[in-house]
Amino acid sequence: MSFPDAGPADEAPRVRRPAGSALALIEEWLGPLAGRHFLDVGCGRGALAKALTARGAQVVGIDPAAEAIEAARAAVPEARFDVGGAEALPYPSGSFDAVLLLNSFHHVPQHLMAAALAQALRVGRGPLLVIEPLAEGPFFEAMRPVEDETVIRHAAQAAIADFVAEGRANIVRDHVFDDVRRFSGVDAFLDKIVAVDPARAEAARRLRGEVAVLMTRWGTPEEGGVCLVQPHRAVLLEAVGISP
Template sequence: MTEPSHVTAARESYDTVAADYARLVKEPAELDPVSRAMLAAFAELVRPPHPGPVADLGCGPGKVTAHLAALGVQVFGVDVSPEMVELARAAYPDLRFTVGSMTALEIGDGELGGILAYYATHHTPPHWLPTVYAEFHRTLAPGGRLMLAGPVGSGEHLRPSHAYGDHPVSYESYLLPPDRIAELLHKAGLVVTTRVVQEPDEGTKRQIGTFLAYKPR
């Protein structure tokens, strides 16, 4: 299958900005209290004895992956950017990180006890989201959990407008309404149990949506 253009754009952009991104992105301990609480709740849901490992998809430099590991989660990271994966491996040599795309995960059916997609799907054009969410459903074990978080909106399509350090980005962002995200997750066969929408504050320019869901047994 030919790689989707948005995947190529994300890889090229994040490869270019990887070092600056790793330096500038917040540590999990620096996140706002609600975001930290949602990650802690997800960790509680997927810690052993729950079935299977957890994949941190779009793991970037591995900071959140390591945070989950410190909370007792059996976790590994996947990112489309080889440069990000190399940084993650160097920073956290005891954890596993691999290169991969959410549109075609190299993970077996029902292999995962959990998936974290943390600020990882908003670069995906809306017509590709059913494919991505179907991959979530395919790779989760029955009873497996999903946490999805990222900017939401009213359907805005944002062109590249910022940079990390001296490096401009080339990816685009799509800010779907929370109801639409929940609808697409439902159509993929996932049951949404929790939805939290945080309003913009001094640290963010956009609404942030966080969803907890599971694959029925």
């Protein structure tokens, strides 16, 4: 089944991409995970760190939100978590087997995005994997009233393209996939997007009705809920002449 595009091309069907998950792609591109040392940049409350440590990896997470870091420490005591920004990582060069930015790069202030990529490549002795949601798809459309990330998601993709065009990194692998997400209803969906950013809570409450309408329009009904697809792009980068 296909979904329509957003915006002026609303009447045109959107081509459905291969379904996938970030964790499956991480295992495929960076595995085996057991015994390897990863940095999770923009780790939030530790969901990715928990999944990686469960697979035997050693994980350090970093996030600028102190509250999120406290939650991550409680949820994943076997990992290490630090408060800090992606643009100034407090680790020696070559500290990690690989560095991951999962759904976090577009949260870096736009003027600091290039510095964040440089820092991530500096502290990794292996590749940098950036997995980002694109500014399209049913999940994105349902979320837009609460927070429209169109501009910043496009800026994140442009920052990666510029970084590569400047000769500062090479793209090793590049893949776009549909992350299929299922929700029991509008409240479960809003809980999800507010958990990512608690600052969305007031808008989520106020715009609940509008979001419910969009979920009906864009989502695929399933038994017990609705499916909302979010396209993601995964880019595996290797450093070219990055200096500390």
